[in-house]
Ligand SMILES: Cc1cc2nc3c(=O)[nH]c(=O)nc-3n(C[C@H](O)[C@H](O)[C@H](O)COP(=O)(O)OP(=O)(O)OC[C@H]3O[C@@H](n4cnc5c(N)ncnc54)[C@H](O)[C@@H]3O)c2cc1C
Ligand code: SF4
């Protein structure tokens with residue numbers, strides 16, 4: 001089989017540029033295999049994160065031909081063969097070296113979110129239909145590709161005032177947990193800045209776990225914030241009627 | 247103590263942020279200890295995240311007849327009675343509480359119709375026992391524990407690798423490591439240390455394990471003077487992917503068989519009928535792995551040298567709901583739609599039953615101040631682990647290690663760090679940069695993997711194992727002379743140069759133990775000694791320890807089981 005040509009970013013916070021590598025292609029090969037080939041046979045100091053090589057850990061995120069992707073799930077034969085494959089680090093996060101970026105900001109955002117807090121004395125019974133929608137959110141592998149693609153973070157760098165889609169998914173998983181008993185709407189509004197999201201759905205498009213981030217997490221959360229802060233009457237009506245929360 | 251290095255001081259240092267390390271840290275913190283957690287990768291990415299099928303606990307939500315006794319019996323039988331019986335007992339008794347606790351910390355397992363935690367069948371388990379979340383149970387577990395720890399406020403040191411345990415001659419007093427990012431060195435002072443670093447699969451080329459599984463914790467404990475036990479027992483999971491080449495070894499969860507998947511050879515024969523007609527596909531892993539291997543060897547393998555595993559007789563929607571990640575894995579990586587076509591599968595190096603020898607109650611190793619839990623520790627699984635018994639192991643003995651280490655730290659006087667040990671470790675780390683010539687660590691790693699695959703694999707012989715010892719000796723020489731290019735900043739070649747040292751220690755222990763055990767038991771199959779030898783080898787474990795620069799092997803008797811537990815084993819429901 002023919003060789004593939006890759007242009008892989010090499011550099012650190014002081015700068016760098018794409019470097020060309022030729023890698024022999026094997027059937028079913030993914031971009032991460034090509035990066036490993038480079039490490040093993042050409043340049044052993046190429047920095048890449050990975051763990052599972054099966055789309056389960058969310059470590060190997062990068063931008064392949066400009067698109068945020070898990071490199072372990074990006075097949076070489078699904079990319080155009082007639083031009084070099086570019087691989088660069090996620091743009092939204094500060095670079096450490098080569099394809100490795102500093103994602104620590106995400107861990108800081110997570111710390112702000114109050115944990116699961118059950119109703120006191122609750123009976124530990126839950127039905128599948130009640131947990132289905134929360135389980136969708138709990139599929140998140142923290143690849144941070146949605147954070148990478150979201151323009152609020154990527155282009156406007158609002159890391160101080162915006163939590164990003166990953167953490168809306170996380171808040172949704174807690175807020176919609178059948179036995180959870182605290183409200184995170186104030187946090188959503190004030191600290192995570194859910195209002196800054198203008199529902200472009202770019203995050204949903206890149207999510208490797210196919211979580212419907214915008215429709216199932218963000219929009220219902222936005223509604224909760226609106227109900228609570230901007231439409232007290234509607235909230236009251238809903239409460240009295242005991243209608244299901246959105 | 248000089249101040250040349252960044253130094254952190256805690257009561258308890260936990261190496262590893264998988265299920266075992268996180269559960270240990272949570273417990274130690276609950277006891278009031280100041281805790282540091284160190285891990286080679288980012289928080290939430292440890293191996294535990296990959297676990298698919300489920301966590302075994304006799305909750306009896308689905309099969310009412312289940313109880314800890316049956317779970318204990320299954321575990322002992324699966325382990326061919328080499329297990330530490332006390333660990334197997336505690337594990338079976340405490341697992342249900344540990345699962346309930348996960349639920350109370352926010353984990354959302356799949357549910358039964360009456361609103362309880364759903365359980366599925368798995369190999370070697372008499373009853374439906376595995377609590378699960380589709381086929382991403384490990385993710386649910388690690389996220390739950392991670393969030394719990396973050397809420398409690400543990401100190402996490404991510405992407406930091408420990409390369410040496412520091413001792414004061416009598417006990418462990420800390421550890422020395424480096425930040426992967428910048429390559430700077432760092433010293434941890436601690437009154438007790440818990441090793442929860444997982445397994446060793448990266449020493450084989452066909453494996454379900456990641457780059458992290460280089461046996462660091464076991465090697466570090468060995469170097470510091472602790473005993474390793476049962477090192478010959480390496481589990482080859484029967485069903486790894488075999489095609490295409492890049493995904494070779496990736497795990498196909500046993501849940502496929504648990505949900506009714508059938509194994510066939512190229513003639514269409516359901517071959518498990520020959521090897522274990524009673525349990526069929528849900529026989530124990532050692533048996534199924536050998537069966538597939540034999541079918542392939544005798545010319546009845548699938549197109550790419552495996553067996554066919556078929557779940558397509560189940561409704562497509564059911565398969566997608568119960569095995570979503572398998573569905574995607576095959577669709578995206580192998581162009582196979584498992585709701586319509588069979589998968590091709592073959593054995594893959596998966597799990598280490600052996601490891602650091604520990605006491606059942608406290609998880610304390612033979613070296614004072616050192617504790618171990620999870621895959622890095624030995625004892626619970628004996629000669630073969632049952633699926634689902636690892637995740638439960640992590641939480642049961644992670645918790646016990648946390649308790650033990652906190653208690654020890656509470657009584658231990660402040661530690662004194664010996665600068666000479668640090669200087670020695672630092673020199674060893676920097677040597678590969680100083681060499682003007684030498685081969686790449688990747689080349690040595692590839693050859694090590696090939697030696698292990700060829701010579702220390704599912705079926706073993708004296709001749710192969712002796713040959714492996716020779717090759718390991720040569721590889722050790724080569725590893726001592728590798729050269730690293732580039733800087734200390736996030737340099738995988740440099741990291742591998744150190745990981746090689748660990749891999750060479752554990753693979754030597756595996757090989758020596760395998761040579762000694764002249765019988766076939768569980769995951770250890772000797773073509774030249776095909777029988778179980780209950781008189782001699784059924785009564786002793788291999789223990790590896792360090793004797794100066796040499797590795798020493800000795801046999802210790804398996805502990806006698808109390809009469810009431812023998813009674814439990816004798817019962818057959
Ligand atoms: C694909 C797959 C599927 C599985 N499915 C199941 C299942 O369904 N049920 C089941 O019971 N078991 C399953 N297992 C087995 C089980 O997942 C593992 O045995 C278990 O998760 C190991 O957990 P642990 O806490 O011991 O270690 P890990 O989760 O592997 O964590 C090890 C930690 O140690 C750290 N570490 C290692 N070396 C160092 C060092 N030198 N310095 C600092 N930190 C270090 C790592 O960074 C990591 O954080 C599966 C395994 C695999 C690979
Ligand atoms: S939908 Fe909202 S969160 Fe998602 S990418 Fe667009 S702006 Fe960002």
Ligand code: SF4
Pocket residue numbers: 058139140141142143144145146147165166169203206207208209210211213
């Ligand atoms: S929500 Fe999806 S894209 Fe975002 S971090 Fe989670 S898995 Fe990745």
Ligand code: FES
Pocket residue numbers: 049050051052053054055056057058059060061070071072073
């Ligand atoms: S390596 Fe785990 S998601 Fe790619």
